[in-house]
């Protein structure tokens with residue numbers, strides 16, 4: 295059988311977590327929290343299941359959760375969205391990204407993707423019969439050259455995907471980039487897929503730019519987020535998409551044939567969590583900023599060059615003063631010989647640069663971060 299994704303192998307996240315387990319290394323590779331979901335959330339999940347909420351939810355989501363997502367949007371971004379027609383609950387942000395891409399991509403369409411990019415974007419575009427047009431952003435500042443983006447547009451360009459705060463660079467999109475993006479979207483009549491799964495994790499007082507904040511941008515956007523990141527429950531695979539009514543209608547046509555609906559008891563538990571524990575969301579930035587600072591401080595004596603982390607739960611380290619190995623080989627060495635698992639930056643590129651940079655996830659207990667830093671400082 296001919297493969298539909300001939301260039302795709304097993305994801306680096308599965309590979310590195312597998313190696314971390316095999317070598318009993320400290321796993322700072324795959325992005326997931328070491329700490330558990332809040333007790334309140336777990337208790338509500340169990341209660342709703344016990345009470346018999348175990349059948350399909352409406353395809354676009356339980357109305358209690360749609361309403362709480364709309365309330366979250368109102369509280370965080372001061373925007374009014376109509377829950378019933380614009381909010382769709384999905385099985386993780388991954389499903390929302392896949393569905394949005396399938397919904398808008400016709401065979402031959404082009405979609406602009408900024409590399410380094412989350413690994414699911416390009417395969418989803420390919421499966422829709424489209425073509426990912428990769429624009430490489432280079433370390434250390436990952437600056438967007440808007441002239442290059444303009445030059446990459448063609449009459450087949452359908453959409454742009456952005457991710458802010460950004461995995462893996464940990465950058466937040468700047469105001470001037472937002473202005474350039476808006477210009478381009480309007481001038482060339484493009485759609486935007488805005489991956490905002492780390493929306494509540496921004497540091498040093500920086501504000502998250504949500505596509506929901508600008509009416510003209512939102513009019514052409516799919517805004518995607520994930521409860522896995524916000525409530526430390528990545529294994530629940532719960533997320534959502536907010537999009538204007540016309541785009542949501544197309545999104546829902548695809549969503550109903552991908553999963554139809556998502557885990558009902560989790561939807562109800564998440565609705566209660568959002569309603570009764572809004573402070574969890576508001577405290578997340580501070581919570582992760584402390585983790586970032588703990589790791590950065592513990593790595594100060596090391597020979598790594600630490601790149602700035604403005605948001606997400608990731609930190610990039612340049613190891614050129616330590617080794618000349620390429621980043622995949624260096625990560626293998628780290629996991630096998632040093633006892634720390636990391637992710638090589640090059641895997642997020644279509645055309646990998648030769649940078650010597652790795653990504654660490656700091657969604658871990660202080661003790662774990664300190665033990666990992668001690669090992670890395672020995673290099």
Ligand code: PMP
Pocket residue numbers: 325385386387388389412457461489491519520521522523528531532533
């Ligand atoms: N987008 C980005 C940038 C991510 O880092 C992740 C999670 N690794 C996702 C999407 C997927 O989120 P979920 O686990 O909710 O599918």
Ligand code: GLN
Pocket residue numbers: 305307308323324325326461
């Ligand atoms: N988003 C996570 C990361 O970047 C991994 C998610 C996954 O394993 N698919 O590490």
